[in-house]
Amino acid sequence: MYELLAMDHVAYIRFASVYLDFSDINAFMPEKKRQNTFVYIQDEWQFLPVWNLTAGIRHDNYDDFGATTNPRLALVWDTTKSITSNLLYGRAFRAPSMVEQYKRNNPVVNGSPNVVPEIIETVELAFNHVSVEYYTVTDLNFFTYQMDDIIRFVSDSAPATTKTAVNIGEQSGYGMELETRWQATERFHLTGSYAFQRSKDRSSDQDAGVMPHHQVFLNAEYNLYQQWKLSGQLNHIADRKRVAADNRPEIDDYTTIDLTVRGRARNSHWDMAASVRNVFDEDVREPSFYDDGGAPIQNDIPLAGRSLYLELGY
16 A cells, blocks of 8 residues: 655655455455255144145245245045155245345445245145056146246336346246156057146236146156167157247247167177167257346357267266
8 A cells, every 4th residue: 555645845755555346346256155944743634535735834944034834734535545645835945045145346236135935835736546457647736826026127216227136036827737648569658648737927918928738748667678678758848938028939849759779789788889879950949038128148058959968888
């Protein structure tokens, strides 16, 4: 450090051995620690031969933003010898990230020590069916959820051009999932699933966007010879919307197919596999994050085209 002094129109500099630590003044992310202590209890009650209730509750306490308590319930009914029915309720949380709490001195977005955890409550009705005669296992699930205190970055008051993390978002949704597994023959196994969902951003009363409304998955596996298997997989994603303020073109649907040969050489300890993913080289893109007032990726995020993978293990 130095001082510039003036006496009788004569200037001189005086040096002093004083050291100041500026290392943390302008840091975008200061050093922070977080400690979490928790306690939970769970009990299972078989109150009738075909009825079972599992109940639990967990309490978490964080030393920076506070505490949260979350219960879970599961009621199981052995409806028939082949069908099981489940009614489930759960409450869960997502703790604020360090960035959402402590990021600072950033020209774009900053955190806030006032943010609290995001909360989600779900109710699910699930059925499981096992058919010994047709060698199938089928699962059918219906669900609904409500999210509160979603953390989003909101513009600060003018003339500031930054945004600060706040608990402002609310979202709700519902949907269903169907999955079946079929052992068609001793050598041929088939797995398929279909998922449907709708989500609404309650602040705009419009589709929450990003997540597909329809998903189809199909996997077929055939035992070629001894320990060698050929499998094919189809994945179809459809009907993805943008968030309310995003005026970019809608996201294209896509279908990809993967093929894999896997096995072990006879009398050997070597495992081998060869895979071709995205066989038809589809232009597959996932939606990029949209931030109101920001600069989103115009053509979204491209995924890999046709790719070849080779594996060798001992």
